[in-house]
Every structure is written in C-alpha cells, then in structure tokens.
Amino acid sequence: MDLMYYSELPGFLENENSLHKIDSISKLSEKYHFTGTLIFHHHGSMDPWFLASRVLHTTTKLLPLVATQPYSIPPFSLVKTLSTISNLLHRKVNLNLITGVSEMELSSVHQATDPTMKYARLEEYIQVLKGLLHSKEPLTFDGSYYKFNKLRLAPYIRQEHIPELFVPGSSKDSIRIAQAHGDTALLRPAPIHTFKEEYCSRFITDSVNLGIRISVISRSNSAEAWEAARRKFPANRSGVVKAKIRKNMLSHNTKLMAELALSGEVYDNIYWMGAYLNGLTEDPFLVGSYEEVAAYLQQYVDCGVTTFLFGDLNTEEDFIHINKTLKMLEAPRKEAIS
Template sequence: MKFYADLPMWLHYNDKNQLHLIHESAKLLEENGFAGSLLFYQHTTLDPWIVATGTLQATNNHLPIIALQPNTIPPFTAAKMIHSLVHLYGRKVALNLIPGQSPSELSQVNDTVPAEERFDRLVEYIEILRSLLQSNDPLTYRGKYYTYNELQVFAQVDEDLRPIIFMPGASSLFQKAALQSVDVAIQLASPISQLVNSFDILYDSHLELCCRLGIIARPTSQEAIEVAKEEVPMRFMQIVKKQGRASGFYTEEEERIYFPTEQGKAFRGPLLVGSYDEVASYFRRYKDLGIKHIIFSCIRSVEDLQHVKEVLNRAEMVKMN
C-alpha cells in the first residue's frame, strides 16, 4: 500500500516564502515514507505544474500527482509539459484527471460540455495524451471533442517514465471512463462494510484502487473525539446524529470510528476518529480488501503527520511501500 498527502494542505498562500514551504513539506513527507503528494488545481491556487517542479527539486523519489482538467490545457500541451519534466529531472510524475468540477470556473472559461459528457471527453483526452507520450510519429485523431491533423509535438517518453494516471469519482460514468482509460481509480473511502459495493465493477478489475480519507487519532478515543470537535464542531455533531439514525448501514465499530461527510475546507473526505489502536485496527482492513493507495487529507502540520504515522506504525505499515 502506498500513501500520499494533499500537499496544498501544508501551504499557507499568504506566506512569502512559499517555495521553501513546498520544498520542506515534500521532503518531510518523503522522509516519513509517503510515496507522493496530491497537487490541486483551482483558479485560486498555485499552479500544480509549477508546484510539481518544487517537489521534484526537493526530493529523490517523491511523486507529484498533478491535477489536470481538459478545460485548462489541451492534451498536447500536457504531453509536452510531462516530457519536459521527465527530460529535466529524470523522474516520472502522476496525473489526477478530473472532468471539470467547479461550475463557476467552467462558466468563466465558457466550457459548455454537458456534465453527463465530461467523462467521455476525458477518455478522449487521455487517449490523445497517451498516444503523444508513446510515439513521436504524427498523430491524426478524429473524436467528438478533439480533432488533430498530423499533430507532432515530440513528447515521447520512455515507458518506465510515463505518468501514472489517477481518476477520482463515484458515478457509473466515472466507473466506465476509469475502466477505459486510467491506472488508479480514486473514491472517498467508504466504510469497510460497504467498500466492495462502493467500487462496484471496479473492484475486481485490472485497476488499482485508491481511497481518500482523514485520520484524527490520539492515545485515547475521547482525546481524538475532542480534537475532532474542535476541527469540525457543528458538522461533527451532525454526523454523529446521522450515524445514530443510520445504525442499519454501519457496524457498531463504524458508528464509533467512521465519519462519512466531507468536512468543508479543512478536510476532504471521511474521517476515522479514535485511539491509535482502534484506528490502526480498522485502517488495516482497507489493505486487506485490496486497496493499493491511500490519500490522506488531514495532514496540515508536523504534529498531524506524527499522529498519522503512529497509526500506520501500529497497523504495521511503518515502511509504507
């Protein structure tokens, strides 16, 4: 199982020395066994391609996972940028292919592709991108969303340095697109009792599976709950009430530990809350069920990192590889 963290959670965009923060955050994660960092794209964030160069400069093997949306750059530009990073650093990058999620940002750039077609466009985008990375031969492509005539950008990359492609989602459209196009499918982590059903047709497929979640763990469950209440005071209590009403859906253990709702800006994805041993025991089952990748959305400081690492130690995943 490989572990990643949301690198932007470490960055304070008002700080003056942001490059130093990128370097130090990536180095710290690598030193503690994390395989890579997830780099977001929004109009309000630093550009993930530029942030990726910072992580490559500061680390030896840390993998930047670069958010990429079709409405931001065409596939031949993405191919050229990947080729350039590989050529300059001798390292591979990964991509997180997103169909386009913010209605406001899509409207700003006049992206009028209907929501139900965006995964189809993404499949075409990935097909073109892979073709350009595999060969320098001219590419002629006739699709619904892209047309190219003898396109030649000289972006070929050796097979062992071509990017790992991730895709997040939950719908049937996502599942169909993921099966066609990517290496790793990402979902918000379902409770263990529902995990196989949540991945549906992807579970026994050729794809590797990835879950996003957060961990708030302390020596005792009560300490962890108190910290969680401070982090998400109103929502946390609403989730607790919701879990009580959904007792038929969760196991008794999950009603104590698993908190499903996205927690606003501070957290992306569900939370596991409890003592180190409780969370470690529960977390280990994701690996047992075949999950190959975990993206942690709760690491925003060295202290947070140490608490997560303690859980991983107790889950006997200390090497994190």
C-alpha cells in the first residue's frame, strides 16, 4: 500500500498574514506531493469549512482533512456540505472525527466530557453519516443522540468524493470505533518499541488503516538537527507545568503524551518530547539526520502504519527537509517496484 502524508494548517490564525499562511502551506503541501492537510476545529480556530473552501480553491488535488466535532455541525448539514462541494467543485474532503479534548470548551457549550458518552455519540454520528453517504434510500434512524424519519439527501454525493473517515485517539473506545466504522485510526505514537507492544497487534486487519501524528526535525546530520530542535523549542518551565496539567485530563492520548514527556525527554536517541515540554505543541518529534529519521519512520511502517500526519511544517525550508527524509523512506519501495 502507498504511504500517505498529511500536513496541517496552523490552529491559531489571528493576524493580517493568516490568509497568506493558509495559501502558502496548502500550495507547499501540494508541491511536495502530500495527500492532504489537516484543518483544526476548536473554539479558538477559524471556521474549518471556510478554510477547507480556501484550500480547495488554491490547490488542484490536495485533500482537506477537516476536524469535525459532532456538536458543531449536525450530520445532515455536514453531508449537505460535502454533497455541495462534490457537485459544484468536483472535489473530495476527508473528515477527522473528533470528540473534543478541552473539557473547558465542552463544558462551555454544555456538552458531555465523559469519554464513554462522547464516543457513544460519535458512533451514532458516524452511523448517520454513512447511512446518508452510502445509500440513496431515505434514512430512518432511532438512536440515543440522533433520530431521523425517512431523511433523504439531495443532491447525492458522487461516489468518488465520499470522504474517508479518520477516527483519532488511543483509547479502547476510539480504536473500537475506528475499526468498526472508520477508514483510518489516527494517534500520536509512543516510541516505537512501546508502540509495537501496545498498538500494532490491535491493527492486524485490512478493515482500517493505521495513521500516526508526529513531527520531524531532520537535517543532513544529527548534530545539526538537534541544534535546530533545541533552538526552536528551548526548555520552558511553563511547558512543564502545562504537561503536569495535561496528565490529569480525561483524554486518553493526552494523558499518555504528558506521562511520556514527564518520564523522559529523549527516547531511542531520536524520539523527542522536548518540544512538548516547551508547551507550544502536543506532538512528539523525531530529531536526527535524514537517514536516521527515515529509518525510524520505517519501523512504524513495518508495524502497519500507512498514513503520517506531520505537524510544524510552516515554510518551504521545512518541506524541503522533510521531503529529503521521505524520499529516503520511499526509496526501497520504488526500487522494489522497478
């Protein structure tokens, strides 16, 4: 299976250069042959569907991967949006189906913070989406969160534009829902040995792809990469405090990342939680030479990972460095094909 690469648009965009930033990252993602780009949804972000529209109008093939929170858009409204994009723009949009990490945001709109309830609602949401997307028959649905009687979608979405459903998270509930209803399970990974032991065996199936969300700082040699990493994300006391707070959150993956960061900064001489401890990102980083990072990514591929979501790609220099890494990752596959 071909590997797929996604970038991400910045989560916070508040200045006069925001539109230029969106266009730049989108165009660079397409230039360097990424599959798509993640668009965030939280209370401090811009509207994800406006940003998705901008991506669609400034690129020709790049897939917006839109973070979709059930309380923010009803399932029928979402499918109407996808249908409109399909029929007017002849483009596809993928969905990253989130339940919400911030307990403060969820409470502010009177939404459940209990993980079991959040995933129960998400499961119904996905069932409604798939019922509307995959059938031309009127939908009747009687659930705890959604009820519909002979609901019909028009115009129908084109088959080639039916979205792929990403389900993020590392908890039992998120993995179960991803395997039962999703196309890709997406999580921030632990160091490779822990990842193999705790997650790989759960995804020995053809029913769902396995994706990881991780960032990379790679250079021609390891020393240069580590210098760039520590310069960009210097040690920060407030970041450590933030990690301690995250350790007590209800989100399973958030707690795992916080515990990992507080237990150690560097694993395997390449997997780095220092950026997380800086407080400006929630991603683990791989830091090293192009060869070292490619080899580490290959271990995730060997474990079953087919999709990579890379954060912290903001300039063409960032894309140039990761492109050199990914070429090394792809080289054995191209040689095997030839």
